[in-house]
Amino acid sequence: MPWVTEEQIREIKQIRAYDYLRECQPDRLKKTRTAGEWELADHDSFKINERNSKWHWKSRDIGGVSALRFLIEVDGYRFMEAVNLLKERAFVSFTQELPMPEKKPFVLPKPNGNNRRILQYLSGRGISESVIRYCLRQGILYESSPYHNAVFVGRDESGKARYAFLRGIYDNGGRAFKIEQAGSEKAYAFCVPPQTVSRRVTVYEACIDALAHMSLEGGRPDRYRLELGGISAPKEGEARREMKQPPALEAFLSRHPEIEEIEICTDNDFAGRWACSNIQKFYEKKYRVIANLPQIEGADYADLAKRKKEEKNRVQKAPER
Numbered sequence: 648m649p650w651v652t653e654e655q656i657r658e659i660k661q662i663r664a665y666d667y668l669r670e671c672q673p674d675r676l677k678k679t680r681t682a683g684e685w686e687l688a689d690h691d692s693f694k695i696n697e698r699n700s701k702w703h704w705k706s707r708d709i710g711g712v713s714a715l716r717f718l719i720e721v722d723g724y725r726f727m728e729a730v731n732l733l734k735e736r737a738f739v740s741f742t743q744e745l746p747m748p749e750k751k752p753f754v755l756p757k758p759n760g761n762n763r764r765i766l767q768y769l770s771g772r773g774i775s776e777s778v779i780r781y782c783l784r785q786g787i788l789y790e791s792s793p794y795h796n797a798v799f800v801g802r803d804e805s806g807k808a809r810y811a812f813l814r815g816i817y818d819n820g821g822r823a824f825k826i827e828q829a830g831s832e833k834a835y836a837f838c839v840p841p842q843t844v845s846r847r848v849t850v851y852e853a854c855i856d857a858l859a860h861m862s863l864e865g866g867r868p869d870r871y872r873l874e875l876g877g878i879s880a881p882k883e884g885e886a887r888r889e890m891k892q893p894p895a896l897e898a899f900l901s902r903h904p905e906i907e908e909i910e911i912c913t914d915n916d917f918a919g920r921w922a923c924s925n926i927q928k929f930y931e932k933k934y935r936v937i938a939n940l941p942q943i944e945g946a947d948y949a950d951l952a953k954r955k956k957e958e959k960n961r962v963q964k965a966p967e968r
Contacts, residue, residue, distance in 0.1 A: 667714035708879030753830030773952030859952035
């Protein structure tokens with residue numbers, strides 16, 4: 648490979664990922680509904696801001712600003728391969744001296760006058776009414792206005808809201824609206840608390856999985872049920888690497904020294920199994936760890952709850968013989 652000086656490397660590190668994509672791979676950029684935000688056509692959980700070039704790949708829980716880090720972490724180039732690619736293309740950075748935008752304060756979406764729509768939506772997904780109403784009473788679930796999203800709220804020890812995940816109840820071309828509220832802190836991710844003292848926490852990839860599993864188990868509020876806010880996993884076939892421990896679980900355990908048992912209920916796909924294995928290895932020396940993935944390959948607990956609901960509906964509609 649061509650020789651590259653340290654000065655050239657320093658200059659290459661200043662090239663922004665957004666400028667690189669705009670000039671060299673514009674066909675990969677796809678506009679999102681958020682102002683100034685783009686995603687990749689081949690990775691829809693990847694988001695990048697055109698103003699400051701900050702990017703985040705949610706499914707892997709990695710991010711950055713530079714084109715160099717993008718090529719290494721997202722496109723899989725080795726360090727010197729990425730350096731020489733940027734050097735050989737004689738890429739010119741369009742970096743502008745722009746003031747960093749202030750971090751938006753966390754504000755919960757405006758609540759709707761009632762929760763009728765999310766009750767209907769979640770019930771249709773197989774979530775029991777008792778589980779939904781338990782979450783409503785705890786102040787960790789409500790319907791927003793004017794878009795009628797289901798809002799899953801994470802609160803701190805004093806009861807103050809510090810996190811919110813919004814899930815649309817209407818599918819748009821087969822894809823539901825899903826986003827964390829601006830300013831959310833993953834350390835206080837959505838968690839269904841137990842009704843009485845518990846030394847057990849069950850962890851899930853998504854909020855709706857927690858409610859679905861709770862429904863499948865009869866709606867018992869007998870333990871903490873914590874959403875991890877997604878997991879960071881390699882693609883199937885990629886080289887193995889160490890998992891970054893979920894910040895939601897790390898923070899939860901630091902606040903709850905009484906916990907003795909961790910039950911892992913990630914999805915039964917490659918990423919979920921990989922995350923389960925890594926969480927198990929990391930925590931098994933200090934906690935009793937139980938792996939309890941859905942029994943169906945490729946499914947999550949939300950899928951199982953929905954299947955059970957659909958089967959129940961078929962039985963009820965079947966004519967008597």
